[in-house]
Amino acid sequence: xxxxxxxxxxxxxxxxxxxxxxxxxxxxxxxxxxxxxxxxxxxxxxxxxxxxxxxxxxxxxxxxxxxxxxxxxxxxxxxxxxxxxxxxxxxxxxxxxxxxxxxxxxxxxxxxxxxxxxxxxxxxxxxxxxxxxxxxxxxxxxxxxxxxxxxxxxxxxxxxxxxxxxxxxxxxxxxxxxxxxxxxxxxxxxxxxxxxxxxxxxxxxxxxxxxxxxxxxxxxxxxxxxxxxxxxxxxxxxxxxxxxxxxxxxxxxxxxxxxxxxxxxxxxxxxxxxxxxxxxxxxxxxxxxxxxxxxxxxxxxxxxxxxxxxxxxxxxxxxxxxxxxxxxxxxxxxxxxxxxxxxxxxxxxxxxxxxxxxxxxxxxxxxxxxxxxxxxxxxxxxxxxxxxxxxxxxxxxxxxxxxxxxxxxxxxxxxxxxxxxxxxxxxxxxxx
Amino acid sequence: xxxxxxxxxxxxxxxxxxxxxxxxxxxxxxxxxxxxxxxxxxxxxxxxxxxxxxxxxxxxxxxxxxxxxxxxxxxxxxxxxxxxxxxxxxxxxxxxxxxxxxxxxxxxxxxxxxxxxxxxxxxxxxxxxxxxxxxxxxxxxxxxxxxxxxxxxxxxxxxxxxxxxxxxxxxxxxxxxxxxxxxxxxxxxxxxxxxx
Numbered sequence: 001x002x003x004x005x006x007x008x009x010x011x012x013x014x015x016x017x018x019x020x021x022x023x024x025x026x027x028x029x030x031x032x033x034x035x036x037x038x039x040x041x042x043x044x045x046x047x048x049x050x051x052x053x054x055x056x057x058x059x060x061x062x063x064x065x066x067x068x069x070x071x072x073x074x075x076x077x078x079x080x081x082x083x084x085x086x087x088x089x090x091x092x093x094x095x096x097x098x099x100x101x102x103x104x105x106x107x108x109x110x111x112x113x114x115x116x117x118x119x120x121x122x123x124x125x126x127x128x129x130x131x132x133x134x135x136x137x138x139x140x141x142x143x144x145x146x147x148x149x150x151x152x153x154x155x156x157x158x159x160x161x162x163x164x165x166x167x168x169x170x171x172x173x174x175x176x177x178x179x180x181x182x183x184x185x186x187x188x189x190x191x192x193x194x195x196x197x198x199x200x201x202x203x204x205x206x207x208x209x210x211x212x213x214x215x216x217x218x219x220x221x222x223x224x225x226x227x228x229x230x231x232x233x234x235x236x237x238x239x240x241x242x243x244x245x246x247x248x249x250x251x252x253x254x255x256x257x258x259x260x261x262x263x264x265x266x267x268x269x270x271x272x273x274x275x276x277x278x279x280x281x282x283x284x285x286x287x288x289x290x291x292x293x294x295x296x297x298x299x300x301x302x303x304x305x306x307x308x309x310x311x312x313x314x315x316x317x318x319x320x321x322x323x324x325x326x327x328x329x330x331x332x333x334x335x336x337x338x339x340x341x342x343x344x345x346x347x348x349x350x351x352x353x354x355x356x357x358x359x360x361x362x363x364x365x366x367x368x369x370x371x372x373x374x375x376x377x378x379x380x381x382x383x384x385x386x387x388x389x390x391x392x393x394x395x396x397x398x399x400x401x402x403x404x405x406x407x408x409x410x411x412x413x414x415x416x417x418x419x420x421x422x423x424x425x426x427x428x429x430x431x432x
Numbered sequence: 433x434x435x436x437x438x439x440x441x442x443x444x445x446x447x448x449x450x451x452x453x454x455x456x457x458x459x460x461x462x463x464x465x466x467x468x469x470x471x472x473x474x475x476x477x478x479x480x481x482x483x484x485x486x487x488x489x490x491x492x493x494x495x496x497x498x499x500x501x502x503x504x505x506x507x508x509x510x511x512x513x514x515x516x517x518x519x520x521x522x523x524x525x526x527x528x529x530x531x532x533x534x535x536x537x538x539x540x541x542x543x544x545x546x547x548x549x550x551x552x553x554x555x556x557x558x559x560x561x562x563x564x565x566x567x568x569x570x571x572x573x574x575x576x577x578x579x580x581x582x583x584x585x586x587x588x589x590x591x592x593x594x595x596x597x598x599x600x601x602x603x604x605x606x607x608x609x610x611x612x613x614x615x616x617x618x619x620x621x622x623x624x625x626x627x628x
Binding site: 042089200201203204217222223224244245247261263266268290292293306308312313334337338350355358377379380395396398421 | 439516527528564565566567568569571572573576580597598599600601603604610
């Protein structure tokens, strides 16, 4: 059984189809973790053809995670759409562990009924099965939700296929100017849409824990200021526009506060802003050092931040109420841009080595550091909400692209060509 | 007499355009709260109107200079003299450093002298970094560089209300690229005389 799991991921590279309407495309560029063979049978279709190929979206999701090896379509011996049509013996011969079948039928031109069943091939048993009714516009999102269910059923971990990514894109106009856009896409990079466009730089997007709001830094008023924007309504408020720097927002786990960097007292310091009351409290008091890039520990009581108080940028930990900071990183001369996994076990950061910058991960208990990337121009790491992958910005052919790496360093993904420079990624929380 | 007249006209123009009379500024400097001019000056610093202040002063200087012709030396505002150290408006930095290099001290001393001689002039210090490393850290580093320049200018006699400080971090590179050559050009503070 274990043996059948072993399937070289390199095979996938040739098998992965490009998604037609994805501006950013996930592609596995390396990794050796055993992937679970699964047969994804194209869903049956009744009535009006669905505008989304649901089983294809699911197949891409599973393959892109690097943890599943969907069988090549040509190897599928039959096309069952429910249990009565399945001959489990056939699928065992193909050494497929899992089998996904389903049907899409149109209720009317606008509404579709979707059902799926996931089977354990060796036990001839249904693991999970569900039926939904959704509008045509909800088909793609539903496909990602089904992927999440399959992922969770087979791995025991939370799937993140229906989460979103925020990032900043930059386009050079023919007149030689830059146009910045804060964009939000599906987790597979599909459906990127601008939520803010500006002639001035935008950076450091941070999601509210409910995924309903983004905070970010915009230079639209000539200097760095912090804004909060509601995703649904598009309503936005300036929350910090003091003299000096206003930057590096990070949402507290309870969604009520923002940690910020402000230099209104003459030097960049960490502050906590209570959003409802506007009450501002200062956390760090080191007037000689740069203190910035605060992120909350999942307990909501402590912050990690970057400081050069020891001479070089390193990560420190401090109570959100202030007090003494303790140093967290000791390996290397440059550690910055920390992010923490939702389970609190790992910290990822930019790790500088000989003038190059890599994404590294540090076990917060043992302190062990592992460098995960290789290009040397890697920045802005952001954990997936299931603590398993890290999204980051890197460069390819002189252009900014997004990439992801698993926390164990074994699966590398690249979100491919999009025509613009992309940077500053932030992975959304899981939609409740 | 002629000169005096044109100066008077100019001063009136300056006044009409909402700018500060450079002479009046000096006189009222001691009491910033009471003088109308000084209050304007303060607003200018925070709202960016300061540009017109500087322009007013330049107009005055420039106009006087135009009356005199045929001299050998550069005629006009010192800021426009390509041979003056004031024509150096960019200070470069070492990697991850905000220390000003010895060779830039003279340039900065000249700017400081100009600022202390022209207290109505405002200067914007724009701090920049190379594109390596964290964007947020670079934003802070750019500010630190700009503040390092401000400190030197103040040590040489410029006054704190003559400054606007802004950092763009790595968001406005002078040269695209992450190699050493690009880095040298990108790690900089630009001295921008407001309104010029």
